[in-house]
Amino acid sequence: MTVPNPLFLTQRRMPDKQMPVGLSRFQRLLLVTDGTVTEMLEQYLEEKIKVKKLYEKIEPDFQQVFAHHQPWLDQGIEPVMQREILLQGQSSLNNWVHAESTVLLNHLNQGFRTDLLGSREPIGCLWEKYQVETFKSILDFEQRAAGAELADHFRITPQDQVISRTYSVYSGGKLIMIITETFPNLFFRN
Numbered sequence: 001m002t003v004p005n006p007l008f009l010t011q012r013r014m015p016d017k018q019m020p021v022g023l024s025r026f027q028r029l030l031l032v033t034d035g036t037v038t039e040m041l042e043q044y045l046e047e048k049i050k051v052k053k054l055y056e057k058i059e060p061d062f063q064q065v066f067a068h069h070q071p072w073l074d075q076g077i078e079p080v081m082q083r084e085i086l087l088q089g090q091s092s093l094n095n096w097v098h099a100e101s102t103v104l105l106n107h108l109n110q111g112f113r114t115d116l117l118g119s120r121e122p123i124g125c126l127w128e129k130y131q132v133e134t135f136k137s138i139l140d141f142e143q144r145a146a147g148a149e150l151a152d153h154f155r156i157t158p159q160d161q162v163i164s165r166t167y168s169v170y171s172g173g174k175l176i177m178i179i180t181e182t183f184p185n186l187f188f189r190n
Contacts, residue, residue, distance in 0.1 A: 023163070026188045030181075031165045034136045036124025037181060038087060041096055044188065048090040051120045055084040058105065069102040069178040072139055072168060079105050086153055087122065095153050098182045107176045123177070132171050139178070140166040146184065154184045161185040 023031070026044060030037060038049050059065060059082050062075045066082060073080075080102050087097040101123065105113055112130045115121060127134055142164045151158040164182035168175055 023185075024189050027163065027183075027185075030183065030188065031141060031163065032138065036122070036127070037097060038122040038124045041087060045089060045092075045096065047092060049087050049096070049122065050090045051122050052086040052088045052095070053083070053120065054086060055082065056117070057082050065102055066100050066178075066180070068140075068166065068180060069100075072166075072178050073102065073175075077104055081105055081116070083116075085122075095155075096183060096187065098150060098153055100180045102178045104174075104176055107171070107174045123179070134176075135170045136167050137170070138165060138167045142166075143185070150182065150184075154187075156184050156186060 030040065033040060041049050058079050060078050062070070062073070062078060064082070065073060065080060083099075083101040083103060085099050085101075086095040087099065088095050103116065108116070109130065109132075112126055112132065115126055115129070116123070119126075121129070126132075143161055144164075146154065146156055146158055146160050146162045148158050150156075150162055151160065154160075154162075162182050162184050164180055166178065166180040169177040169179065
């Protein structure tokens with residue numbers, strides 16, 4: 001049995017940007033986890049989390065892909081699915097996380113694709129259901145003003161700060177998704 005090099009374990013690849021300071025432990029965990037955010041939220045909030053789909057479209061034109069995902073994608077990867085969702089508390093109906101996904105449909109198996117398009121299951125739950133082995137790599141962190149649309153989803157002011165992370169998801173050595181998850185700085189502080 002090979003013992004992992006402890007230096008390697010402490011030198012995870014992170015974006016060049018400095019991690020936002022002043023975050024709670026749970027906020028920092030949400031930013032760096034390579035597990036499913038849905039399960040973490042369910043444990044932290046003590047309620048079931050459901051998906052509220054805001055937008056979903058199969059996009060044949062690379063120029064229509066979310067602009068902040070384009071730098072990490074190659075042109076000619078079409079078709080892709082653009083998906084925008086909220087992770088919402090099933091009983092509280094609070095919107096906890098906003099997520100935008102660019103999904104490379106040709107890199108997914110048929111059952112996963114069908115459920116992704118037809119169900120309201122979080123992507124992380126589908127990974128488990130189909131036993132998809134994934135590798136995630138953090139690409140970017142951001143802290144900025146919410147703006148009108150996110151403020152409306154989270155019931156905050158447009159000037160309130162939101163925190164986001166963008167990461168790539170690989171399976172079988174192929175890029176399958178780019179995901180950006182965003183939540184208000186006011187959430188998960190305790």
